[in-house]
Amino acid sequence: MERVVVVGAGLAGLRTVVGLREQGYAGELTLVGAESRGPYDRPPLSKAILSGKSDDSALPFDPDELRVDFRPGVRATRLRGDVVETAGPGEVSGPDLDFDGLVLATGAEPVVLPGEGARYLRTHDDAHALRAALRPGAAVVIVGAGWIGAEVATVARTVGCRVTVVEQAPTPVAHALPPQVGRHLAPWYAEAGADLLLDHRVAAVGPNTVDFADGTTLRADVVIVGVGVRPATGWLADSGLELDRGVVVGADLAAGRRGVYAVGDVAARWSPRYGARVRGEHWDDALRAPAVAVANLLGGAQTYDPVPYVWSEQFGRMVQYAGLPAAGLPASTPAAGPPGAEPDVPGTQLVWRGDPAADDRWSVFWLDQDARVAAVLAVDQPRDFVAGRRIAESGAAVDPALLADPAVSVKSSVAGSAG
Ligand SMILES: Cc1cc2nc3c(=O)[nH]c(=O)nc-3n(C[C@H](O)[C@H](O)[C@H](O)COP(=O)(O)OP(=O)(O)OC[C@H]3O[C@@H](n4cnc5c(N)ncnc54)[C@H](O)[C@@H]3O)c2cc1C
Numbered sequence: 052m053e054r055v056v057v058v059g060a061g062l063a064g065l066r067t068v069v070g071l072r073e074q075g076y077a078g079e080l081t082l083v084g085a086e087s088r089g090p091y092d093r094p095p096l097s098k099a100i101l102s103g104k105s106d107d108s109a110l111p112f113d114p115d116e117l118r119v120d121f122r123p124g125v126r127a128t129r130l131r132g133d134v135v136e137t138a139g140p141g142e143v144s145g146p147d148l149d150f151d152g153l154v155l156a157t158g159a160e161p162v163v164l165p166g167e168g169a170r171y172l173r174t175h176d177d178a179h180a181l182r183a184a185l186r187p188g189a190a191v192v193i194v195g196a197g198w199i200g201a202e203v204a205t206v207a208r209t210v211g212c213r214v215t216v217v218e219q220a221p222t223p224v225a226h227a228l229p230p231q232v233g234r235h236l237a238p239w240y241a242e243a244g245a246d247l248l249l250d251h252r253v254a255a256v257g258p259n260t261v262d263f264a265d266g267t268t269l270r271a272d273v274v275i276v277g278v279g280v281r282p283a284t285g286w287l288a289d290s291g292l293e294l295d296r297g298v299v300v301g302a303d304l305a306a307g308r309r310g311v312y313a314v315g316d317v318a319a320r321w322s323p324r325y326g327a328r329v330r331g332e333h334w335d336d337a338l339r340a341p342a343v344a345v346a347n348l349l350g351g352a353q354t355y356d357p358v359p360y361v362w363s364e365q366f367g368r369m370v371q372y373a374g375l376p377a378a379g380l381p382a383s384t385p386a387a388g389p390p391g392a393e394p395d396v397p398g399t400q401l402v403w404r405g406d407p408a409a410d411d412r413w414s415v416f417w418l419d420q421d422a423r424v425a426a427v428l429a430v431d432q433p434r435d436f437v438a439g440r441r442i443a444e445s446g447a448a449v450d451p452a453l454l455a456d457p458a459v460s461v462k463s464s465v466a467g468s469a470g
Pocket residue numbers: 058059060061062063064083084085086092093094095096097125126127128156157158159172173174199283286314315316317331332333334335337360361362363364
């Protein structure tokens with residue numbers, strides 16, 4: 052292999068070029084990035100940068116040391132055979148880049164609601180512009196009570212804005228958490244002094260307005276939308292690659308054409324663990340997948356199939372979540388531990404450690420029919436989380452009664468464990 056092109060200079064793109072050199076690739080290496088700056092981390096955008104604790108989240112990157120031809124401000128516009136077509140700022144077309152190895156790492160873009168002028172948060176520049184707009188006393192409406200919406204609400208309240216979060220689902224983080232779990236995140240908004248309007252469907256947004264489907268309108272000084280992301284695959288439309296909510300790749304991260312791989316938010320990978328196609332959309336995936344893609348591009352035969360992991364810092368709490376509870380779990384069994392009176396997530400047994408209604412710190416585990424940990428959510432319980440994630444990765448079964456007992460360590464709940 053002599054010429055590798057990496058498209059997208061976010062975390063996944065950076066980890067790919069670093070991985071190539073670390074794994075001994077000595078040929079030509081080009082990194083194309085649509086943004087004008089070098090690779091940077093996105094999780095701080097809605098945390099340290101928005102709150103003013105930090106101005107920058109640049110990742111260490113020395114193109115000379117890595118012998119990378121880095122092209123910031125250059126967008127890949129088309130993939131035609133073994134050529135990536137490009138365009139620089141203000142250009143209709145730039146140089147063609149031919150390759151014998153290609154790694155797609157173009158990440159994702161915010162889902163855009165109808166209407167003009169609302170704000171979105173994906174880039175360094177978005178974060179700085181939003182920070183300037185979040186002034187004490189400003190009326191801020193955030194559309195979406197997902198991970199990002201909650202983080203923006205947290206910072207906006209800290210700054211002293213008047214905050215309303217609107218969400219079409221009946222509970223926060225509804226895309227990832229079932230209502231039985233998500234509803235325990237709702238009181239955090241009121242505690243922080245933010246209004247949370249659930250079951251509110253937004254029809255359109257403007258710079259200072261949110262129009263609801265029922266015909267009513269909410270006015271604000273700042274409107275921010277955080278309703279999810281879409282993989283950045285537009286430029287691949289006629290590439291011949293299979294696209295289905297991302298670039299479809301196998302567990303080896305190969306995109307079905309020799310020498311072409313996809314990593315990070317743009318990849319829709321087959322997971323043997325879940326028997327389903329999954330999209331990472333999380334930092335951990337962009338960090339870890341590239342080493343596997345690189346190994347395989349260089350002739351290896353590795354599989355990438357972790358338990359998905361995300362964290363979120365909201366309303367003074369560290370929320371950590373790992374797993375995929377919805378994937379093919381069969382018939383339901385009763386819940387264990389408080390608040391045990393609740394109905395189950397279909398096909399899953401929920402085991403609570405601590406009571407979310409009474410305790411500041413708690414965790415909840417989803418068990419499948421064989422009492423294996425399908426997912427774990429922990430609120431300020433990093434030990435429970437680390438152990439739970441490890442058990443989920445291992446596929447070991449647990450004893451639900453032991454797991455529900457906060458006096459017993461999560462690790463000791465593994466069936467047959469000596470403690
Ligand atoms: C505000 C915010 C907070 C977050 N917080 C968390 C968190 O707390 N925990 C967590 O797990 N995850 C978090 N995430 C998600 C995490 O940041 C992403 O999963 C991660 O950035 C994905 O990395 P990536 O390299 O795949 O994609 P990206 O970071 O999106 O990078 C892709 C790059 O490719 C470029 N690009 C796109 N199209 C082209 C093209 N055609 N040609 C050239 N370049 C192109 C883009 O401009 C971008 O720079 C957060 C994301 C955001 C936006």
